[in-house]
Amino acid sequence: MLRLADFAAVIFDMDGLVLDTESTYFIAWQQAASAMGYDFSDEFCRALSGLHYQDIEPRLLEYCGAEFDLQIFNRLSGEFWRDYVNAHGINIKHGFTGMLELLINQNMPYCLATNSLMVNALECLELAGIDDVFPIIITRDHVQYGKPEPDIFLKAAEVLQVDISRCLVLEDSHAGIVAASRAGAVSVFIPSTAQVDPLTVELSDLVVNDLAQLANVISA
Incomplete structure (x- = not known):
């Protein structure tokens, strides 16, 4: 069972995970x-x-x-x-607010790591009304290769100043889960579509329906 206390940081994907973009x-x-x-x-x-x-x-x-x-x-x-x-506008995915409150209450470092370019990520966050939520935002601009390569998550861990193996990566896509696996992070798969690739599930350490369910699981 995954517990929040076992990790040093949490890394969020953006599209389909935090925002319904x-x-x-x-x-x-x-x-x-x-x-x-x-x-x-x-x-x-x-x-x-x-x-x-x-x-x-x-x-x-x-x-x-x-x-x-x-x-x-x-x-x-x-x-x-x-x-x-x-x-x-752009809707925030169910459970994000509660998950964020959990991390803040536990003094758990967190960041956003997205395949989007910075200008696009900031625009989406602003349209959703949460442009001031993430203290660290890692985008495609910061690395040579995007997901499914591990670069974005490795860069996020570097900026967070924690080992990638102690990072909990939250993803909704196959490309993101592959990137987390290649990086050596622990990953949670939260599907944003009804059809799920069995390989995505196999590569994930945990599969849940949404961020609300995840918050309940890791805080237990």
Whole structure:
């Protein structure tokens, strides 16, 4: 059984774990694809979950064909995304507030480690109203390789000044869990989609439904 007291720090992913951004990305991608005459299935969008855009682009070309115009897609999806979040905001995932209170009450260091670029991460956090919550934010800008490579989590541990093996990494995507495993961290998988890769579960140290359940488990 995992206990919070056994760790020196907690590392949060952002998209799909702290913020319900993935649903907003899926909507924007599908709207942009439709405007270009393509159809992105929900399954295809979910397969891109947790990847940095640098890794998403080859998947788009493989799915749509070499003639797919990435520049137009990037522009359109960005416009559709901004229109959507400006109208609807970005929701915080269930249980995050309680988990944060637990960490603060236990004086447990924590940080955010995301595949997003810093400018995008800060924008999302601001739209969700929690731009002042994380004292440390590690993004794709800080490392050579994004998830599923371990670099982001290793950098987070370095900044936190703790050994990665004493970090509890909270992730919702396969790419994130693979990165945590490669880094040597203890990982908790909190799926953000109904379909779960069995390999993701196998690589995880714990699987829970949401952050509220996790807070109950690790504080017991």
